[in-house]
Amino acid sequence: MKHTVLLMGTPNVGKSVIFNYLTGLNVRVANYTGTTVDYARGMINLNGRIVDLIDVPGTYSLCATCEAEEVAVEMVCGRRKPDCDYTSSSCCAPPARSARHSAPLEKETKSTEPVKPVPSEENKPSLIVYVLDAGNFEGGLYLLLQLLELDVPLIVALNRGDLARKKGYLIDVGTLSSTLNVPIIPTIAITGEGLKELENEIFNTLDHGPAGKEKINPNLTATWDNVENLSGQVLRRVDPTGNPGKEAWDRRLTSPWPGLPLALLILAVVFGGVVGIGMGFRQFILLPLFRELIIPPLVSFVSQVVPAGLIQNIFIGEYGFLVKGLEWPFTLVLPYVLSFYTMLSLLEDSGYLPRLAILLDGLFNRIGLPGSGVIPLMLGYGCGIPAIMATRALGSHKQRLIVTVLVCLAIPCISQTGAFISLLAARSVPVMLSVFLFGLLVMIAAGIILNRYLKGEQPDLLTEIPDLLMPRFGVALKKLWLRIKLYITDGALPMIGAVALAAVLYESGLMAAWGRAISPLVTGWLQLPEEAAAPLALGILRRELTVLPLLDMDLNTVQLFTGAVVGLFYVPCIAIVATVAREFKLSAAIFILLLTTFLAFLVGGIVSRIGFLIF
Amino acid sequence: MNNLSSCESLQNIISLTELPRGSRGVITDVPENPLLYPLGLRPGKELQCQGFQLFGGPLLVKVGERQIALSRPIAEKITVAL
Numbered sequence: 004m005k006h007t008v009l010l011m012g013t014p015n016v017g018k019s020v021i022f023n024y025l026t027g028l029n030v031r032v033a034n035y036t037g038t039t040v041d042y043a044r045g046m047i048n049l050n051g052r053i054v055d056l057i058d059v060p061g062t063y064s065l066c067a068t069c070e071a072e073e074v075a076v077e078m079v080c081g082r083r084k085p086d087c088d089y090t091s092s093s094c095c096a097p098p099a100r101s102a103r104h105s106a107p108l109e110k111e112t113k114s115t116e117p118v119k120p121v122p123s124e125e126n127k128p129s130l131i132v133y134v135l136d137a138g139n140f141e142g143g144l145y146l147l148l149q150l151l152e153l154d155v156p157l158i159v160a161l162n163r164g165d166l167a168r169k170k171g172y173l174i175d176v177g178t179l180s181s182t183l184n185v186p187i188i189p190t191i192a193i194t195g196e197g198l199k200e201l202e203n204e205i206f207n208t209l210d211h212g213p214a215g216k217e218k219i220n221p222n223l224t225a226t227w228d229n230v231e232n233l234s235g236q237v238l239r240r241v242d243p244t245g246n247p248g249k250e251a252w253d254r255r256l257t258s259p260w261p262g263l264p265l266a267l268l269i270l271a272v273v274f275g276g277v278v279g280i281g282m283g284f285r286q287f288i289l290l291p292l293f294r295e296l297i298i299p300p301l302v303s304f305v306s307q308v309v310p311a312g313l314i315q316n317i318f319i320g321e322y323g324f325l326v327k328g329l330e331w332p333f334t335l336v337l338p339y340v341l342s343f344y345t346m347l348s349l350l351e352d353s354g355y356l357p358r359l360a361i362l363l364d365g366l367f368n369r370i371g372l373p374g375s376g377v378i379p380l381m382l383g384y385g386c387g388i389p390a391i392m393a394t395r396a397l398g399s400h401k402q403r404l405i406v407t408v409l410v411c412l413a414i415p416c417i418s419q420t421g422a423f424i425s426l427l428a429a430r431s432v433p434v435m436l437s438v439f440l441f442g443l444l445v446m447i448a449a450g451i452i453l454n455r456y457l458k459g460e461q462p463d464l465l466t467e468i469p470d471l472l473m474p475r476f477g478v479a480l481k482k483l484w485l486r487i488k489l490y491i492t493d494g495a496l497p498m499i500g501a502v503a504l505a506a507v508l509y510e511s512g513l514m515a516a517w518g519r520a521i522s523p524l525v526t527g528w529l530q531l532p533e534e535a536a537a538p539l540a541l542g543i544l545r546r547e548l549t550v551l552p553l554l555d556m557d558l559n560t561v562q563l564f565t566g567a568v569v570g571l572f573y574v575p576c577i578a579i580v581a582t583v584a585r586e587f588k589l590s591a592a593i594f595i596l597l598l599t600t601f602l603a604f605l606v607g608g609i610v611s612r613i614g615f616l617i618f
Numbered sequence: 619m620n621n622l623s624s625c626e627s628l629q630n631i632i633s634l635t636e637l638p639r640g641s642r643g644v645i646t647d648v649p650e651n652p653l654l655y656p657l658g659l660r661p662g663k664e665l666q667c668q669g670f671q672l673f674g675g676p677l678l679v680k681v682g683e684r685q686i687a688l689s690r691p692i693a694e695k696i697t698v699a700l
Binding site: 064374463 | 651652653654655656657658660668669671672673674675676678682683684685686687688689691692
């Protein structure tokens with residue numbers, strides 16, 4: 004028998020840790036069709052019970068003032084299209100532009116007569132597991148009261164009691180449970196405490212129905228007055244045992260001084276970590292593994308089985324996909340994928356990113372972006388696709404477009420970065436750093452120009468800064484594993500395919516013909532050897548293919564810098580173009596293709612000339 | 619939302635943007651915005667001003683145990699009593 008269980012709560016309560024515990028590795032990210040809302044979904048199979056566990060996006064209420072809340076209401080009702088909506092005069096204003104936790108709805112004000120959503124009997128979820136943050140009690144209580152008004156079984160996980168205790172709050176779980184007539188399981192999700200009990204309670208309720216059959220106290224409708232009354236009854240203040248050191252650090256990190264210099268330091272450490280750890284993975288693990296253990300037997304096998312000639316070369320020749328096709332994704336890119344996502348997880352899980360966002364908000368406003376735009380920009384250094392998806396969290400279409408253009412234009416994905424480091428670091432570290440810095444400068448200039456000429460407004464900022472937390476090793480590992488899986492399917496395999504295609508083009512002579520065709524541009528304007536033309540054709544398939552072939556050509560430092568710069572600004576890979584076309588319009592994708600090609604060549608030529616003048 | 623009674627007008631009611639850094643105040647009125655209430659910014663709640671960010675950036679306030687960042691246009695419309 005299949006059950007649907009919804010995991011719900013306000014944002015930042017620790018839902019995903021509980022979700023991970025319950026679902027293991029059998030997880031996927033889904034999109035609620037027709038919206039910009041993504042959610043995680045996993046299957047649990049326990050002794051024949053099959054449970055579809057859905058991690059509903061965190062919302063502050065069911066008032067459907069933004070897309071995430073609309074989706075939450077639909078999930079609770081079990082309906083695909085809402086023919087119910089919920090507006091209540093005690094909580095909701097007309098949909099404001101400033102609802103920033105997901106894409107704001109642009110619709111007319113509905114009448115403010117309270118109409119509750121009515122879950123459909125056949126399709127409603129079997130159970131709601133509500134995660135309530137003990138340290139943020141009132142905020143979570145409101146949504147809980149709204150959910151309790153619906154006719155869906157519900158159990159509560161009261162999470163982070165340890166942090167609440169440190170802040171000086173104790174919650175009378177017994178009184179709360181009997182007042183609300185709902186089971187409450189205290190949990191400390193990141194240590195695992197209480198999770199087994201929660202799991203048992205979930206399966207008990209699924210098997211035997213909800214414990215309390217009586218309807219909730221009719222006086223406990225979802226109003227803020229009721230929230231505060233209830234909170235007064237069950238919340239007790241005691242002496243905080245908190246960590247004053249942590250509070251002091253929090254203040255340092257969020258005030259402009261020393262927050263901004265600290266931010267620079269932190270970003271420098273992150274950058275150094277990505278490069279250093281990545282190089283370590285490459286040097287000591289992946290390179291020896293592939294160059295000595297995996298590739299040689301493949302090469303000797305092919306040279307025995309396939310006669311020398313075109314076919315053999317496609318396998319193990321210049322662009323041989325069993326040689327370069329394995330080396331590039333696994334020894335050149337994978338190490339930096341590992342190091343980048345490790346550092347990113349640390350940043351995400353520690354709660355530092357929202358602080359970085361508000362430190363930078365004022366500055367970013369000058370290029371038309373909110374401070375939170377730093378997050379998709381940083382994601383872009385991993386891969387442009389999650390970066391462009393992350394722009395959904397930004398308030399306006401103009402801001403989404405600016406960030407997307409900047410990501411496509413001036414932010415090298417991790418594959419490209421890996422290629423740059425391999426290309427340049429050995430020759431000259433300052434040159435490598437200057438490529439990245441140059442990209443940064445162009446990004447700022449492009450942002451200023453786009454902000455001036457694109458139409459749109461800047462929404463107001465209103466957001467919570469969650470607590471600083473110690474990142475947890477287990478959670479970080481699992482996230483890393485999911486991202487590596489995604490890299491292998493969406494990154495490494497296509498790359499192998501693209502290299503195979505390149506091999507075919509090369510061996511058939513098509514690549515050389517293409518090189519001759521655009522040779523005036525490459526040798527005359529960019530002052531690079533003719534063979535550098537080939538990578539420019541490959542670049543549309545995979546970004547790093549613009550740069551990697553340069554490794555084997557005999558180039559001087561200026562030429563390397565030129566090649567790197569052209570590679571940096573040149574077109575985004577075909578997967579990104581498809582994503583842009585999907586998230587925005589085809590015209591936006593074409594604009595980006597033209598802009599990046601034009602700018603890459605323009606800047607490349609200028610850089611090359613200046614370079615030869617100076618050196 | 620609140621009509622200022624003669625009693626309230628004796629209190630020092632100012633806009634949130636005028637609250638000095640480090641000072642506390644009790645919220646008396648907030649603009650219409652569905653996020654304010656769930657974030658803890660409701661009339662009757664005490665908050666502490668943590669200061670503005672640089673370059674025209676947002677204001678940080680502490681409401682209970684929570685830290686909320688809000689931009690100047692929203693902060694201007696919130697009134698507090700000292």
